[in-house]
Amino acid sequence: MGGLFGSLGIALGALAADQGAVAVTSNNIANVNTAGYSREQVNLSENVPVQIGNLLFGTGVTLGQTTSIRDNLLERRLDQENQAAGQLNAFLGPLNQVQALFNEAAGTGLQTPLTAFFNSLTHLSTNPSDAASRQGVITAGQNLATAFQQDSSNLQALQSNTDVAVQQSVNQVNQLTQQIATLNIQISGQEGVGLDPGAALDQRTQLVRQLSGLIGISEADAGNGSLTITTTNGSSLVVAGQSFALSTQVNSNTTYHDVYSQGTDITSTINGGALGGEIQVRDKEIPSILNKLDTFAYNLAASVNTQSKAGFDANGNAGVNFFAQPTAVTGAASSIGVAITDPNLVAASSDGSVGSNGNAQALANLQNQTIINGQTPANYYSGLIYQIGNDVSQAQSEQTAVGLVQQQLNDQRGAVSGVSLDEEAVNLIRYQAAYQASANVINVINKLLATTLNMTT
Amino acid sequence: MSVRINPNPAPDLLAAIALNRQEQSTALQQISTGRLVNQISDNPAAAAEVTLNHVQGSQDAQYLQNISSLTAQGNTIDSTLSSVVQALTQAISLGTEGANGTLSDANRQAVAQQLTGIRDQVLSLANQTYQGSYVFAGTATSTQPFVLDATQPDGVKYNGNTHVNSVTISQGNTIPVNVSGSQIFTNPAGDVLGSLNGLITALQTNTGLPAANTNLQQAFTQFTNQRVFYGNTLQRLQSTQTYLNSDKLQLAQQENSLVGVDLSSSITNLERSSTATSAILSATGQILSTLNLLNYLK
Numbered sequence: 106m107g108g109l110f111g112s113l114g115i116a117l118g119a120l121a122a123d124q125g126a127v128a129v130t131s132n133n134i135a136n137v138n139t140a141g142y143s144r145e146q147v148n149l150s151e152n153v154p155v156q157i158g159n160l161l162f163g164t165g166v167t168l169g170q171t172t173s174i175r176d177n178l179l180e181r182r183l184d185q186e187n188q189a190a191g192q193l194n195a196f197l198g199p200l201n202q203v204q205a206l207f208n209e210a211a212g213t214g215l216q217t218p219l220t221a222f223f224n225s226l227t228h229l230s231t232n233p234s235d236a237a238s239r240q241g242v243i244t245a246g247q248n249l250a251t252a253f254q255q256d257s258s259n260l261q262a263l264q265s266n267t268d269v270a271v272q273q274s275v276n277q278v279n280q281l282t283q284q285i286a287t288l289n290i291q292i293s294g295q296e297g298v299g300l301d302p303g304a305a306l307d308q309r310t311q312l313v314r315q316l317s318g319l320i321g322i323s324e325a326d327a328g329n330g331s332l333t334i335t336t337t338n339g340s341s342l343v344v345a346g347q348s349f350a351l352s353t354q355v356n357s358n359t360t361y362h363d364v365y366s367q368g369t370d371i372t373s374t375i376n377g378g379a380l381g382g383e384i385q386v387r388d389k390e391i392p393s394i395l396n397k398l399d400t401f402a403y404n405l406a407a408s409v410n411t412q413s414k415a416g417f418d419a420n421g422n423a424g425v426n427f428f429a430q431p432t433a434v435t436g437a438a439s440s441i442g443v444a445i446t447d448p449n450l451v452a453a454s455s456d457g458s459v460g461s462n463g464n465a466q467a468l469a470n471l472q473n474q475t476i477i478n479g480q481t482p483a484n485y486y487s488g489l490i491y492q493i494g495n496d497v498s499q500a501q502s503e504q505t506a507v508g509l510v511q512q513q514l515n516d517q518r519g520a521v522s523g524v525s526l527d528e529e530a531v532n533l534i535r536y537q538a539a540y541q542a543s544a545n546v547i548n549v550i551n552k553l554l555a556t557t558l559n560m561t562t
Numbered sequence: 563m564s565v566r567i568n569p570n571p572a573p574d575l576l577a578a579i580a581l582n583r584q585e586q587s588t589a590l591q592q593i594s595t596g597r598l599v600n601q602i603s604d605n606p607a608a609a610a611e612v613t614l615n616h617v618q619g620s621q622d623a624q625y626l627q628n629i630s631s632l633t634a635q636g637n638t639i640d641s642t643l644s645s646v647v648q649a650l651t652q653a654i655s656l657g658t659e660g661a662n663g664t665l666s667d668a669n670r671q672a673v674a675q676q677l678t679g680i681r682d683q684v685l686s687l688a689n690q691t692y693q694g695s696y697v698f699a700g701t702a703t704s705t706q707p708f709v710l711d712a713t714q715p716d717g718v719k720y721n722g723n724t725h726v727n728s729v730t731i732s733q734g735n736t737i738p739v740n741v742s743g744s745q746i747f748t749n750p751a752g753d754v755l756g757s758l759n760g761l762i763t764a765l766q767t768n769t770g771l772p773a774a775n776t777n778l779q780q781a782f783t784q785f786t787n788q789r790v791f792y793g794n795t796l797q798r799l800q801s802t803q804t805y806l807n808s809d810k811l812q813l814a815q816q817e818n819s820l821v822g823v824d825l826s827s828s829i830t831n832l833e834r835s836s837t838a839t840s841a842i843l844s845a846t847g848q849i850l851s852t853l854n855l856l857n858y859l860k
Contacts, residue, residue, distance in 0.1 A: 472621075
């Protein structure tokens with residue numbers, strides 16, 4: 106190159122490069138608060154020098170492709186933790202409601218009606234012919250049955266609500282996978298022509314983050330900028346530009362929705378994300394609590410009925426079932442009820458005379474016998490309380506731990522990809538100074554050219 | 563090159579504020595409820611223990627109520643039996659008087675008349691009811707237990723039974739609460755009503771008076787022995803009541819140690835979290851409003 110016109114060209118190129126650099130800086134500053142934005146870096150490169158004679162002359166600067174600064178490994182780790190966080194959130198929401206139903210720490214739950222029922226029998230034993238005490242046993246029995254029914258129905262309502270949440274999560278997953286597939290095409294296209302797909306990558310990273318909050322996923326780089334996403338058990342969700350929608354279908358046994366991927370039921374294999382948590386609550390946690398409640402109601406009714414039939418009522422007739430005996434363990438808590446309404450039918454007597462309290466005593470003593478799966482009613486129930494409390498407590502601890510890891514990873518991500526206003530200000534000053542310098546160079550060259558031209562006149 | 567740090571501290575600051583607010587709210591809840599465990603997840607093992615504690619507390623309350631009604635019933639029975647003692651003492655004295663050989667027929671008849679009155683009084687006491695139930699009928703509490711019946715050898719028919727009711731008055735402590743009427747009033751080892759009838763007949767016929775008096779004495783002794791049962795029952799009720807009241811206290815202490823709050827430590831926690839919240843708020847304000855280099859560009 107060499108010569109004044111060459112220098113003019115270099116200065117002009119520098120002006121253009123600095124303008125571009127200021128534009129990148131300006132874009133970084135504009136996106137300082139944009140979620141998921143990865144800062145862009147200006148890439149200035151020295152032009153190829155030219156040889157004139159035996160001398161090499163530089164030819165200025167070129168603004169290359171900007172680079173989005175991101176650490177893909179960090180992004181994957183964030184996705185993984187997001188899966189755990191999504192699952193724990195979805196699990197704890199309904200579970201906190203379950204623990205409110207059985208919050209014995211505040212006196213809510215089955216303990217009060219259960220003890221009141223046995224106390225009513227103990228009370229009856231002091232005066233077995235007393236009509237009010239007999240009525241008291243029926244009322245306490247009804248209260249206990251109602252408590253069982255309410256707990257059972259509340260648990261089932263929670264299960265139904267969670268089922269609705271499962272369907273909503275599946276719909277959201279499908280929307281996200283569709284958007285990610287579209288972005289895969291866009292990113293591959295941009296990479297194919299040598300462009301930096303920073304904005305599209307940021308957008309896809311954000312969508313994948315949202316997706317990981319909904320379902321456990323595995324990510325694999327397909328090589329051309331596109332991302333292959335499967336569920337943790339390997340069911341395809343996104344492959345290149347194609348998304349594979351999940352679907353739901355009512356399970357005739359449970360009446361709840363199973364999740365299908367391309368015709369295969371994957372419900373039990375879904376792990377992680379809100380969907381994982383919802384399925385865990387709906388298909389494992391609540392059924393386990395319901396089963397314990399049903400076992401409790403069934404065995405209690407059976408034992409009370411057996412003892413009831415061993416005694417005599419106030420009319421001297423053989424005792425009848427006190428509770429309407431549930432036909433099976435499943436559903437026992439929701440179907441239990443008191444079978445008698447006439448106080449005289451309470452089988453308090455052990456010898457047929459109205460003043461005998463032998464059977465009322467025996468009925469009251471059931472509270473100290475191992476009638477529920479080898480445990481006394483109170484011990485069995487306190488075991489259930491421990492289970493619920495422990496499940497919630499464990500999930501809360503995990504949630505705290507996951508939250509801390511997320512916070513740490515977000516800090517690391519910020520350190521890599523976050524926009525620092527100080528840094529951008531420094532860059533701005535640098536590009537401004539360079540721009541001003543190049544403009545001055547043009548001024549000087551202009552003057553030199555004028556001087557040169559004036560030499561001819 | 564220096565290590566790049568996260569230029570956006572806002573999420574960390576917000577998390578710190580939220581954590582301190584959470585600690586503040588927990589401490590406040592503990593102070594306002596007086597409990598360390600407000601949700602079963604706060605301490606599942608303590609919540610399970612406290613459930614059993616409440617069961618026992620509620621059972622104790624019921625046992626205390628049972629003891630109270632059994633004591634009222636026992637007192638009524640004891641007072642009835644006390645009246646029977648008085649009547650029998652009077653009968654024994656009349657029997658001795660009637661056995662005096664100097665007594666005229668008319669006077670003996672008069673004594674017999676007086677004794678008939680006493681017999682009727684004892685009969686009435688033996689048919690005592692409590693809250694509508696006959697207390698000396700065994701468990702046949704709706705049937706009047708004693709009726710005069712000349713066809714019976716002792717002139718009295720017992721319509722009750724010999725069954726005994728037992729009541730649990732504390733965990734694992736069950737006591738019998740009645741003695742059958744036949745054991746008290748028509749016991750073969752000392753038949754109260756039969757010996758009264760025998761004495762009346764002896765006085766009326768002026769035959770076998772010494773034997774009749776001896777029978778009445780025996781019956782009195784037997785009766786006194788049977789009466790001891792109710793005295794003992796009342797004593798057991800009272801001692802169990804004392805035990806249950808102390809058990810209640812112990813359960814309350816146990817509950818407090820399981821889920822109760824240590825006020826001083828909760829107040830300290832509240833103070834600490836409040837100070838920490840103020841500090842983090844002040845720091846957040848300061849950090850987020852700190853000027854950056856852009857503010858100095860001219």
